[in-house]
Amino acid sequence: MATSVTLTKIVKRYGEVEVIHGVDLEIVPGQFVVFVGPSGCGKSTLLRMIAGLEPISGGDMLIDGERMNQVPAARRGIAMVFQSYALYPHMSVYKNLAFGLETAGLKDAEIRPRVMRAAEILRIVPLLERKPKQLSGGQRQRVAIGRAIVREPRIFLFDEPLSNLDAELRVQMRVEIAKLHRELGNTMIYVTHDQVEAMTMADTIVVLNGGHVEQVGAPLDLYNAPRNKFVAGFIGSPKMNFLEARLEAVDGVGSALSVAGTRMILPRAVRATPGSSVQFGVRPEHISLSEADGLRLADLRVDLVEQLGGATMIYGTTADGQTLTVSLDGQQDVARGSTVTAHVDPRRVHIFLEDGAAG
């Protein structure tokens, strides 16, 4: 049975300092929601308020329509996986998994099947008698998730659970957590600063910055139609390019811009007055060196070339001194120090106004 979470004007203050500024959010039952944002944006604080580990300073937090602000953490029907795993080092894996159920006063006959079921789901049955120090990072992570599963919670919370793992294991655990979500069908809220994790795992991404929600949406919606420059820069890897530009003319169907010494016509109206400064955003993977793929953007002096095997990254500088990153498919023969011409498809260009909002 999946559960909904509703946040209404949620505020968090530490003394005089307000760190979460009135967050509104509706989490649909059964969704995998990822809170993403840079360090200090408030994503972990928000998660901890939902868990009941931090008091809520203002606003309402509802789970399945019931106000939870004053309900103790243990009675919210929530299980949480911590960044550090928070396994009890003096207990065996079995005891770690059983701790919550023993605390709830369940009998051994009820505890054992639940622990065994969780252990089977996570393939940790052979590890049950071991102590946490005898486990690898990935195994510890599984035990931490297992501890959440045995409690059969309404909502799973994950606080940067993969950040202590190496890159390969992180990819593997990412897949396993996504699979677990499909199998269990519970509402899951996951915090990360890694936008790749957010893009690959989420049904819905919540982008946070400075205690505000910048945008909520499906991963590709955020990628294709970022609401502002912050979201555009944060979502997508490598990061979106931003170039200084000037809006020259706008009419009902198109706009003319001057960018990096080039006049470019966009097939849509930009919401700004002619003559104003704007930011011209284009993702590295949407730039081509071939004239056939779009309009000429700028000549680029190649400063660095990275061959990744499946892609070639080119870092260059335009004639007016602005830097541009280009990501090309496959292995491209581009020499450092040479000059290439960047082309863009005008339909894939993003314009941001002076206040950062998409134009």
Place this chain on the structure above:
Amino acid sequence: MTARADASIDIAAGRANRSVLSRFWERNGAGYMFLVPWLIGFFGLTLGPALISLYLSFTNFDLLREPVWVGTANYVRMVTADPKFAASMRVTFSFVLFSVPLKLCFALLVAVALNRGMRGLPLYRAVFYLPSLLGASVAIAVLWRQLFAADGLVNMFLANFGIVGPSWISNPNYSLWTLIVLSVWQFGSPMIIFLAGLRQIPADMYEAASLDGASRWRQFYKITLPLLTPVIFFNAVVQTIEAFKAFTPAFIISGGTGGPINSTLFYTLYLYQEAFAYFRMGYASALAWVLVVIVALFTGFAFLTSKFWVHYDD
């Protein structure tokens, strides 16, 4: 020709040796010079006297005449013909048995209370640590005498409730307890170590437990206590050794007699009497070595059992 060649080889080897020595001295000389005070202290004031006392424990020695070798006679006398040895053992073991657990419990209690993020923590920490700085001093032992005497502050306080208290330090039923209370009052040192240990326990362990619905008490005995066992172990060993070595309070409170009726005759006090009241240095040395063996056995036993109850994270 051959003899001259051999001589030149010897000279060359001598030069080589000298140069190796001088290189070694150049490289390490300063370090060894810095070590000299410690080496003098260790050999002259610790290891040397310890070995001499081991030798003396097999002799009769009164400081005036040459020591006379008596074999194991001192040790045999201790266990067969010395009721004061048995009495001092009883007193010392009682003191260790009660004062160490009580002091550790009290220290842990205060440390847990102080660890709850209260304001002015450094001040409280210093205030609670103060008795440990003063505790083993003669002045505090004298103060304790004033507190627990027949007309002392404790009885003045009890008189407010109509209770006529005994002279705690001259009553053999209570005198040892006054020393135990004095020892427990000096809980500052283990408390500071407990506090440091408590600080090492990650907060997310408690958060995970609170999400699991564990009460504060369950968190304490299921998480805090097991994770604190390395610190408890350390404190228990150190405090046990300290308790076996306790001397000053008993000496001051009983006026050096160990009375009344040997009720405060700590082992170290008895040892002192044998050495410096009766000048039986050989017998006193034997007593000292028995204490060393007892402390070593206790410490060894603690280490042996530690694998069953001390939880090390890694």
